[in-house]
Amino acid sequence: MTYKHNFNPTLSDEDLFNEIVEEKKHIGYYNLVNQDTTAFKEYALSVKQKNIVVIGIGGSTLGTYAIYKFLKHSKMLTKQLYFLETTDPIDIKSKVEQIDLSDTLFVVISKSGTTIETVSIFKYIYSLVTLDKNNTLIITENDSKLNAYAKIHDIKTFEIPKDVGGRFSVFSAVGLVPLAIVGIDIDALIKGTKEIHDAFFRSDNDREIYTRLLKKARFLTEYKNSFNINVVFSYSSRLEGFNKWYIQLWGESLGKIDINSTRQGLTPIGIIGPIDQHSFLQLIVEGKRDKSVTVIKVDDFYSDLKIPATKLEGLEELDYINNVEFSSLINTQADSTIECIHNLGDIPCDVITIDGVSEKAIASLMYEYELLTSLCGKFMYINAYDQPGVESGKIILKEKLKNI
Amino acid sequence: MTYKHNFNPTLSDEDLFNEIVEEKKHIGYYNLVNQDTTAFKEYALSVKQKNIVVIGIGGSTLGTYAIYKFLKHSKMLTKQLYFLETTDPIDIKSKVEQIDLSDTLFVVISKSGTTIETVSIFKYIYSLVTLDKNNTLIITENDSKLNAYAKIHDIKTFEIPKDVGGRFSVFSAVGLVPLAIVGIDIDALIKGTKEIHDAFFRSDNDREIYTRLLKKARFLTEYKNSFNINVVFSYSSRLEGFNKWYIQLWGESLGKIDINSTRQGLTPIGIIGPIDQHSFLQLIVEGKRDKSVTVIKVDDFYSDLKIPATKLEGLEELDYINNVEFSSLINTQADSTIECIHNLGDIPCDVITIDGVSEKAIASLMYEYELLTSLCGKFMYINAYDQPGVESGKIILKEKLKNI
Numbered sequence: 001m002t003y004k005h006n007f008n009p010t011l012s013d014e015d016l017f018n019e020i021v022e023e024k025k026h027i028g029y030y031n032l033v034n035q036d037t038t039a040f041k042e043y044a045l046s047v048k049q050k051n052i053v054v055i056g057i058g059g060s061t062l063g064t065y066a067i068y069k070f071l072k073h074s075k076m077l078t079k080q081l082y083f084l085e086t087t088d089p090i091d092i093k094s095k096v097e098q099i100d101l102s103d104t105l106f107v108v109i110s111k112s113g114t115t116i117e118t119v120s121i122f123k124y125i126y127s128l129v130t131l132d133k134n135n136t137l138i139i140t141e142n143d144s145k146l147n148a149y150a151k152i153h154d155i156k157t158f159e160i161p162k163d164v165g166g167r168f169s170v171f172s173a174v175g176l177v178p179l180a181i182v183g184i185d186i187d188a189l190i191k192g193t194k195e196i197h198d199a200f201f202r203s204d205n206d207r208e209i210y211t212r213l214l215k216k217a218r219f220l221t222e223y224k225n226s227f228n229i230n231v232v233f234s235y236s237s238r239l240e241g242f243n244k245w246y247i248q249l250w251g252e253s254l255g256k257i258d259i260n261s262t263r264q265g266l267t268p269i270g271i272i273g274p275i276d277q278h279s280f281l282q283l284i285v286e287g288k289r290d291k292s293v294t295v296i297k298v299d300d301f302y303s304d305l306k307i308p309a310t311k312l313e314g315l316e317e318l319d320y321i322n323n324v325e326f327s328s329l330i331n332t333q334a335d336s337t338i339e340c341i342h343n344l345g346d347i348p349c350d351v352i353t354i355d356g357v358s359e360k361a362i363a364s365l366m367y368e369y370e371l372l373t374s375l376c377g378k379f380m381y382i383n384a385y386d387q388p389g390v391e392s393g394k395i396i397l398k399e400k401l402k403n404i
Numbered sequence: 405m406t407y408k409h410n411f412n413p414t415l416s417d418e419d420l421f422n423e424i425v426e427e428k429k430h431i432g433y434y435n436l437v438n439q440d441t442t443a444f445k446e447y448a449l450s451v452k453q454k455n456i457v458v459i460g461i462g463g464s465t466l467g468t469y470a471i472y473k474f475l476k477h478s479k480m481l482t483k484q485l486y487f488l489e490t491t492d493p494i495d496i497k498s499k500v501e502q503i504d505l506s507d508t509l510f511v512v513i514s515k516s517g518t519t520i521e522t523v524s525i526f527k528y529i530y531s532l533v534t535l536d537k538n539n540t541l542i543i544t545e546n547d548s549k550l551n552a553y554a555k556i557h558d559i560k561t562f563e564i565p566k567d568v569g570g571r572f573s574v575f576s577a578v579g580l581v582p583l584a585i586v587g588i589d590i591d592a593l594i595k596g597t598k599e600i601h602d603a604f605f606r607s608d609n610d611r612e613i614y615t616r617l618l619k620k621a622r623f624l625t626e627y628k629n630s631f632n633i634n635v636v637f638s639y640s641s642r643l644e645g646f647n648k649w650y651i652q653l654w655g656e657s658l659g660k661i662d663i664n665s666t667r668q669g670l671t672p673i674g675i676i677g678p679i680d681q682h683s684f685l686q687l688i689v690e691g692k693r694d695k696s697v698t699v700i701k702v703d704d705f706y707s708d709l710k711i712p713a714t715k716l717e718g719l720e721e722l723d724y725i726n727n728v729e730f731s732s733l734i735n736t737q738a739d740s741t742i743e744c745i746h747n748l749g750d751i752p753c754d755v756i757t758i759d760g761v762s763e764k765a766i767a768s769l770m771y772e773y774e775l776l777t778s779l780c781g782k783f784m785y786i787n788a789y790d791q792p793g794v795e796s797g798k799i800i801l802k803e804k805l806k807n808i
Contacts, residue, residue: 058682278462
């Protein structure tokens, strides 16, 4: 008798950890925590322009936007950051009209160097203002055609390492350079990622983060057929960019065909509290039990903005909100949603509370999500770092455009 | 022998239509297509302030934002529209700082009149600038406590009809008054809704819209367990507000417990092309077959913005995009995604092409989605117009706040 199988065994904690340690040798994002940022910071200090326009899409912009959106109103930033991402003509025109192009640094970011949206917008901007070494920076792979262009025109470049995928690239030059230019403390970002990295990979007994992430990844993948939707419910409008970044990271990394040709994937949804209490919460509470929920809270908004005790005749029944700080209100709204979900008893729910509106806090959160995504990928027996499913659309597009 | 059952029979087309006609007698949104907008337009003309700030959340803002976002860069609007929705202190502060409050009309919108976010922000704004009949407008139900407040202070009000639910209220005073003030043609909006209404409810042989919506609603509800996620893939950044409005409409209307105590619900996701080709498309293509996809295209962007034939040395392989209009590029990107999905053969997909960036087009689209939501509600044997699931969270919140 012989026996063969193609089962995907459930990985033990130890096996999984060993696989991640092995993967770390050739998947570059893990190790960005130890990079030297001196060149990024020196370049940032040399930038004279007031406006920074990133031309890029997907992994070239989402992470940068997430961090910028989170911090921009809490830091004294000296420059404005804009993103030109889409081919929507009205969007391009309305954005360009509000920017003084003569006082702008254009940061063209494309890993492959031939992203169609990015090159299209690059060409359009070039028709409005000369793009040369004085107002252009290019961030791409070392051997891309965009890099060749930069070399010909003596345009400054930073490299996207080959082994760092687009959606895992926020803590490479892709995110760090534009963020450093506008005045974000990129060393504090790296510190935030390194804390999580070191805590995850330590081998002594204090393995809280490792245990927590492993448990979560195991749960989400083992119950992926019951709970095929993962809702991130972020209680701060500052996390809107993070939600979008998470959707790309989760969707594009895990939506894959596994080694047995079985379709895998967990569907990410990002919502914002309290706004989406008035939009999506009803569905979570009374709808089908197909969702897990992760609530993200911000412990300290560094704000003492308060609801004043204004007397509104007829509305006295709401006077219990008088003198409550808005930060306290929004966090109490989060707690009420958590308690409501907890009381239902049959919705998987976890709560992440980040320390505050700071570089370190957002970077730690994002690095933790990158690790979680890698762990889920391992449990699903998929490659979390490619995106073969979008290639056929690109080929169709090229054919259609050639025939216009 | 006796026989009893609690089956929910699949409704015949005729039964369903009769139920909708019956429902139309007491669900008000259907009939907003015939309202007289004279009072809204007269009031709009009388507004002198340059800035309009809507204070509201959920159904009080999402529809207005959807239409404003869609049209604002294509119309010559004379006033700026802002929304104060959330209790996030950084969001409130940063928005308020950019507005000249002394040249602002505040439009306070709350159906119940006691929405906690709305009253909190109202109180806060009142501490910055006196709110009285000269700079305040209130839109609420006639017997709400907010209405009582307005009466005491002689503040102008418009009514939200009792039989029009918040998320179905965009074509009532809730949406029409702020939109009229900033210069949107609200009669063209109403015309857009009326065309769909009349086409749907006509009884002769030309029932294209009725047949189409019925078929779609029947499919989505019959296959709700296989395809529990409905993705709206809108190919224009102008439709970002529409996507958010759709998510509330769909999620909050259909996420319900049916007459047999069974959980119903279809999960709405809104994504934007081409941006989310770089984020979510991989999951659609290779992930689990749990999604239907509706692609929305804009036929005419009224833009001739073109990709110039800029020569980029090294990037000549992309010269096939030279001289292509951006509107043509984005629509070709949509067509490529549609073809890619079609080629896969096992993803339910439909395509809506709206005429252009106009009042009539967006209003028709939104009214059609309202009808579709009502039809799905009927097929699911639920009440699409209430939201009982969010009440318990509100009670918990009140208790917690009283104990702060």
